[in-house]
Amino acid sequence: MFVFCVCVKNVKAINHCFKKSYLHIGRKLIMSHSNDWKGAPLSMIYGSETPWGAPEFPPVQPGHNHAVLYHIPSNGVLAEDRPPKPQIGQDRWDQHHVRLPCSKQSLYPVPDNKGGSRLRKRWAIIENALKRPIQNSEELANAILAYNTKFKSRWKFRALHRLFNECLEEDESQYFFNVTLPDIIKLALDLPTLVQAPIPLLKQHKNISVSLSQQQIASLLANAFFCTFPRRNSMKQDSEYASYPFINFNSLYEASPSDDVIEKLKCICHYFRRVCTKVPVGVVTFTRRSVPPRSLPQWAESTLPIATLPLHVDSNNTIEEADGLIQLDFANKYLGGGVLGHGCVQEEIRFVICPELMVSMLFTEVLRPNEAVMIIGGERYSRYVGYGHTFEWAGEWRDTAPRDCSGRRRVALLALDALQNGEQRECSPQGLARDLNKAWVGFSFNTDSENEGMNFPGIATGNWGCGAFGGTPQLKSLLQIMACAQSRRPIAYYTFKDSKLRDEIINIYSQLVKHNVTVGQLYKLLVQFCNENLPSSCLNSFLLQMLKDDASSTTLKMESTNTEAAECLKITDMLENELLDSPDVFSVDITMDEDNNSKEHLDSSNKNFEQKEQTQDKMAEDNKMADTNLTEQSNQTSRLFQEMEKLDEGNGSLNLNSAHSLSFGFMAETNCSDGAMDADKIQMDMSEGVKKIISRKITDYFSKKLI
Numbered sequence: 074m075f076v077f078c079v080c081v082k083n084v085k086a087i088n089h090c091f092k093k094s095y096l097h098i099g100r101k102l103i104m105s106h107s108n109d110w111k112g113a114p115l116s117m118i119y120g121s122e123t124p125w126g127a128p129e130f131p132p133v134q135p136g137h138n139h140a141v142l143y144h145i146p147s148n149g150v151l152a153e154d155r156p157p158k159p160q161i162g163q164d165r166w167d168q169h170h171v172r173l174p175c176s177k178q179s180l181y182p183v184p185d186n187k188g189g190s191r192l193r194k195r196w197a198i199i200e201n202a203l204k205r206p207i208q209n210s211e212e213l214a215n216a217i218l219a220y221n222t223k224f225k226s227r228w229k230f231r232a233l234h235r236l237f238n239e240c241l242e243e244d245e246s247q248y249f250f251n252v253t254l255p256d257i258i259k260l261a262l263d264l265p266t267l268v269q270a271p272i273p274l275l276k277q278h279k280n281i282s283v284s285l286s287q288q289q290i291a292s293l294l295a296n297a298f299f300c301t302f303p304r305r306n307s308m309k310q311d312s313e314y315a316s317y318p319f320i321n322f323n324s325l326y327e328a329s330p331s332d333d334v335i336e337k338l339k340c341i342c343h344y345f346r347r348v349c350t351k352v353p354v355g356v357v358t359f360t361r362r363s364v365p366p367r368s369l370p371q372w373a374e375s376t377l378p379i380a381t382l383p384l385h386v387d388s389n390n391t392i393e394e395a396d397g398l399i400q401l402d403f404a405n406k407y408l409g410g411g412v413l414g415h416g417c418v419q420e421e422i423r424f425v426i427c428p429e430l431m432v433s434m435l436f437t438e439v440l441r442p443n444e445a446v447m448i449i450g451g452e453r454y455s456r457y458v459g460y461g462h463t464f465e466w467a468g469e470w471r472d473t474a475p476r477d478c479s480g481r482r483r484v485a486l487l488a489l490d491a492l493q494n495g496e497q498r499e500c501s502p503q504g505l506a507r508d509l510n511k512a513w514v515g516f517s518f519n520t521d522s523e524n525e526g527m528n529f530p531g532i533a534t535g536n537w538g539c540g541a542f543g544g545t546p547q548l549k550s551l552l553q554i555m556a557c558a559q560s561r562r563p564i565a566y567y568t569f570k571d572s573k574l575r576d577e578i579i580n581i582y583s584q585l586v587k588h589n590v591t592v593g594q595l596y597k598l599l600v601q602f603c604n605e606n607l608p609s610s611c612l613n614s615f616l617l618q619m620l621k622d623d624a625s626s627t628t629l630k631m632e633s634t635n636t637e638a639a640e641c642l643k644i645t646d647m648l649e650n651e652l653l654d655s656p657d658v659f660s661v662d663i664t665m666d667e668d669n670n671s672k673e674h675l676d677s678s679n680k681n682f683e684q685k686e687q688t689q690d691k692m693a694e695d696n697k698m699a700d701t702n703l704t705e706q707s708n709q710t711s712r713l714f715q716e717m718e719k720l721d722e723g724n725g726s727l728n729l730n731s732a733h734s735l736s737f738g739f740m741a742e743t744n745c746s747d748g749a750m751d752a753d754k755i756q757m758d759m760s761e762g763v764k765k766i767i768s769r770k771i772t773d774y775f776s777k778k779l780i
């Protein structure tokens with residue numbers, strides 16, 4: 074394809090231009106005069122003067138491992154004023170594809186008048202339920218329960234009720250139910266028209282991609298909003314989708330309605346309002362990459378010098394605003410983590426401000442250690458402030474990223490799940506290799522192993538796995554630097570206001586460069602450090618000591634030291650003082666043109682990162698949310714449900730009945746209004762003042778002005 078050739082040529086040209094500059098950064102590092110970033114300028118991370126000058130990713134091309142759900146016109150160019158048409162195809166109701174609620178084979182038992190039950194198409198029930206008038210959250214909950222009867226006594230919709238009954242002004246709620254909700258319903262019920270070809274599951278051990286139009290994604294998410302996806306609510310370990318994230322939004326509606334949960338709901342409502350007001354015309358590609366263990370790098374053997382890697386360290390900006398770079402999602406192995414629950418840290422925030430990312434949860438199986446997911450084209454819709462429990466929706470965001478030659482916003486998000494320190498030790502030979510491999514699998518997406526130069530654009534990352542997962546920034550930054558050097562992708566590291574960490578990273582890096590340390594040598598040093606069992610806070614002083622010991626010789630000796638922890642702390646001070654005095658490699662030979670870079674320092678006044686106080690929220694840590702108790706659940710399973718599941722299994726080979734109790738508590742006995750009672754009982758510790766503020770915020774959101 075012509076466009077593709079252009080993209081490839083760009084890569085070569087840029088590599089040619091940049092070869093010289095990055096080869097000498099080893100000795101003449103560049104430093105900004107401003108306080109917020111150090112190291113190489115962003116242009117060396119883009120591979121271009123501007124973010125959008127960096128090469129594009131390969132265009133969307135349907136193939137055996139790339140399902141494209143929309144029609145690509147014969148000239149390959151999508152219209153700019155309307156969404157692409159859906160690709161025609163045959164529904165597939167099997168283990169390799171998403172089971173759609175509108176499938177003919179999606180059946181649901183309903184009681185008949187003879188006291189038994191008969192089967193009806195689930196979609197017809199869904200259509201019926203959603204076409205009835207829905208004027209408040211109670212009616213919305215009842216509509217959702219009409220095709221999720223099994224959960225009548227369990228789903229309380231607490232967060233949903235709180236949003237519409239307490240956080241919003243009456244007329245704002247009314248506006249939502251009068252105007253926005255009917256649009257979301259229409260979007261959901263258009264699914265059979267909008268998504269016709271089957272959506273493959275992105276299963277483990279596969280390199281596989283799926284591309285969808287933003288309109289198709291909106292329709293799928295509208296279905297998730299109404300909890301229509303079949304078989305996706307089971308909490309059982311052996312259920313068909315146990316190895317997939319949850320996708321129906323009921324778990325978010327169920328979450329105890331803390332303020333951040335309400336704020337996430339606002340982001341989602343805002344998204345729907347936007348896409349219903351004006352259908353986005355672009356597309357998004359989701360790619361899973363799986364590299365078998367035999368093809369992973371031999372870390373100890375790597376002779377790639379760290380010195381060739383351009384490193385930019387910034388303490389003042391955020392990853393999601395690193396235009397043009399491959400932006401890291403500090404993911405859970407179940408993509409989305411706690412986004413549909415209590416989680417509200419980096420990944421969850423990204424997913425609610427760019428809700429299209431959430432559709433990945435519909436088809437991406439839990440990630441293995443040697444796997445990564447890249448999402449190209451996810452648009453951002455919301456602003457936010459805060460982090461964790463202080464997270465707040467802060468109005469609309471207009472994404473200005475240009476589209477690539479395939480119609481995707483030029484936003485590449487790389488989902489990598491860090492090791493959960495505790496499950497496995499971060500500082501152990503296995504732990505090091507695990508995270509190095511994981512990072513490398515991600516960073517080497519679309520790289521050319523033949524190419525000796527750098528691959529652009531670079532990576533935008535930060536303290537990966539250092540929140541709830543308990544990783545150490547000093548170690549994680551080095552591991553990512555190594556993985557970037559190995560995959561020959563430049564790196565921009567965002568420390569989220571931590572200028573001390575920024576300086577530490579740049580200092581260690583400069584020492585590694587000065588001593589021409591290779592990836593393999595650094596790997597061995599790290600293994601040695603981990604074997605010493607020193608506190609992880611000693612890592613940098615250990616490395617500096619090792620490098621210093623060796624400063625006079627030309628090769629690095631790997632002799633063992635018996636440094637005690639106490640000694641380590643002593644040398645830490647000593648070395649830090651020494652470092653502060655040494656201008657070393659940061660001679661300012663090449664001065665950065667600040668004016669030309671000033672646009673990178675976007676206004677970040679609305680950010681209030683509290684990286685170090687990340688909520689240790691259980692939901693974010695958990696592999697998969699599970700706030701419903703299995704014991705309780707099985708006790709409530711009725712005969713009808715068992716029947717339903719047997720039937721649902723149809724051609725599947727799973728046996729889900731083992732875990733069911735045989736109690737016959739039929740739904741008729743349960744009381745639908747229980748939910749409302751419970752919601753009312755929830756303790757509100759909000760002062761009137763706080764309520765007012767929240768109302769005001771949401772007033773802007775639900776303002777009847779067209780957006």
Ligand SMILES: *[C@@H]1O[C@H](CO)[C@@H](O)[C@H](O)[C@H]1NC(C)=O
Pocket residue numbers: 107108109389674675676677678
């Ligand atoms: C961070 O960026 C903001 C906005 O671009 C700027 O006002 C502020 O001075 C910067 N902070 C530092 C430490 O440079």
Ligand SMILES: *[C@@H]1O[C@H](CO)[C@@H](O)[C@H](O)[C@H]1NC(C)=O
Pocket residue numbers: 244245247248251
């Ligand atoms: C919503 O619709 C109801 C009934 O149609 C109407 O009485 C009410 O004024 C509407 N409210 C708003 C805010 O549009």
Ligand SMILES: *[C@@H]1O[C@H](CO)[C@@H](O)[C@H](O)[C@H]1NC(C)=O
Pocket residue numbers: 278279280362363364365368
């Ligand atoms: C996926 O692609 C990479 C090359 O990018 C290859 O090394 C690897 O073997 C492939 N994985 C599978 C499971 O085919």
Ligand SMILES: *[C@@H]1O[C@H](CO)[C@@H](O)[C@H](O)[C@H]1NC(C)=O
Pocket residue numbers: 376377378589591
């Ligand atoms: C740095 O190390 C690499 C790999 O060992 C070697 O090829 C290169 O010549 C070294 N450069 C310098 C300046 O010592």
Ligand SMILES: *[C@@H]1O[C@H](CO)[C@@H](O)[C@H](O)[C@H]1NC(C)=O
Pocket residue numbers: 122666668669
């Ligand atoms: C910015 O960079 C360009 C290209 O490198 C150069 O031509 C221009 O003069 C620079 N702008 C300023 C304000 O120095």
Ligand SMILES: *[C@@H]1O[C@H](CO)[C@@H](O)[C@H](O)[C@H]1NC(C)=O
Pocket residue numbers: 702703704705
């Ligand atoms: C689940 O519920 C049962 C019975 O209500 C209780 O005994 C058990 O402790 C609960 N388990 C958890 C993990 O909450």
Ligand SMILES: *[C@@H]1O[C@H](CO)[C@@H](O)[C@H](O)[C@H]1NC(C)=O
Pocket residue numbers: 704705708736737738
């Ligand atoms: C389970 O159901 C039985 C009878 O249906 C009831 O007696 C028991 O209390 C229930 N247990 C729980 C934990 O709800």
Ligand SMILES: *[C@@H]1O[C@H](CO)[C@@H](O)[C@H](O)[C@H]1NC(C)=O
Pocket residue numbers: 742743744745746747750
């Ligand atoms: C259902 O709830 C209502 C009101 O809360 C109550 O009056 C009624 O007795 C309940 N029914 C059952 C079967 O628990």
